[in-house]
Amino acid sequence: GQNIDQPTEMTATEGAIVQINCTYQTSGFNGLFWYQQHAGEAPTFLSYNVLDGLEEKGRFSSFLSRSKGYSYLLLKELQMKDSASYLCAVNNQGGKLIFGQGTELSVKP
Amino acid sequence: ETGVTQTPRHLVMGMTNKKSLKCEQHLGHNAMYWYKQSAKKPLELMFVYNFKEQTENNSVPSRFSPECPNSSHLFLHLHTLQPEDSALYLCASSQDDVFRGNGETQYFGPGTRLLVL
Numbered sequence: 612g613q614n615i616d617q618p619t620e621m622t623a624t625e626g627a628i629v630q631i632n633c634t635y636q637t638s639g640f641n642g643l644f645w646y647q648q649h650a651g652e653a654p655t656f657l658s659y660n661v662l663d664g665l666e667e668k669g670r671f672s673s674f675l676s677r678s679k680g681y682s683y684l685l686l687k688e689l690q691m692k693d694s695a696s697y698l699c700a701v702n703n704q705g706g707k708l709i710f711g712q713g714t715e716l717s718v719k720p
Numbered sequence: 721e722t723g724v725t726q727t728p729r730h731l732v733m734g735m736t737n738k739k740s741l742k743c744e745q746h747l748g749h750n751a752m753y754w755y756k757q758s759a760k761k762p763l764e765l766m767f768v769y770n771f772k773e774q775t776e777n778n779s780v781p782s783r784f785s786p787e788c789p790n791s792s793h794l795f796l797h798l799h800t801l802q803p804e805d806s807a808l809y810l811c812a813s814s815q816d817d818v819f820r821g822n823g824e825t826q827y828f829g830p831g832t833r834l835l836v837l
Contacts, residue, residue, distance in 0.1 A: 615762065644825070653724070653810070653828040654763075698763070707776070708826065710763040 613637050615711035617699050622717045623689055631684045631714045633699035645673050645684045646698040648713065654698055657684070686716075694718045723747040724829035726811050732835045733801065741796040741832045743811030750816055752794040753826065754786060757808040769794060770816070801836045808833050 614636045623629040635643070642661040646654040660666055660675035660682060672685040686693055696713040703709055723746045733739050745752060754766040768776035769788040783805075785797040794811055808831045814824040 653830045656825050659825060707765055712760065712762045
């Protein structure tokens with residue numbers, strides 16, 4: 612079956628670093644996406660990994676290990692506006708984008 | 721601004737009503753998608769259209785009827801819905817159909833918050 616697991620909730624402090632993990636078991640793999648979704652708004656694209664390793668984009672980085680079925684999103688220098696839901700999604704070889712339930716991140720002062 | 725717009729943003733309807741959700745993308749993409757997002761659940765893919773042709777129906781009940789008149793517009797026609805259909809309905813578009821395995825990034829609209837009474 613298809614399964615994407617990520618923590619339901621996380622809390623972190625402004626200025627700190629937080630790592631949101633995602634593990635997956637899918638019928639195939641053709642890349643992993645991270646999206647950010649603020650309450651009541653559209654999910655917005657953050658990153659895409661298809662090869663093993665770390666992709667860095669400003670304060671946000673995403674890591675992928677295909678052999679372990681594992682990814683994480685790293686957020687540095689947290690800001691209050693980073694409070695949002697973070698969605699992990701896998702593009703399986705069947706072509707569907709399979710989403711995890713999302714991790715609700717709360718950034719505290 | 722993601723270039724994908726949806727109307728209405730909020731909709732309340734009775735179980736006997738008929739309504740339509742509209743999505744428009746201004747990105748020149750060829751593929752469009754409908755997703756359902758319920759509280760505390762992952763986004764669920766409902767329908768996929770590529771070059772106006774439906775390429776995926778993810779076992780969606782017939783009370784949801786999609787229409788794609790061109791690559792820029794996508795509709796979701798609703799009739800005789802149930803209260804459990806209350807959710808956020810998201811439209812997305814991508815340059816091409818992810819079924820080709822290119823891993824194309826999908827861009828989402830803000831969604832329509834639907835409440836069925």
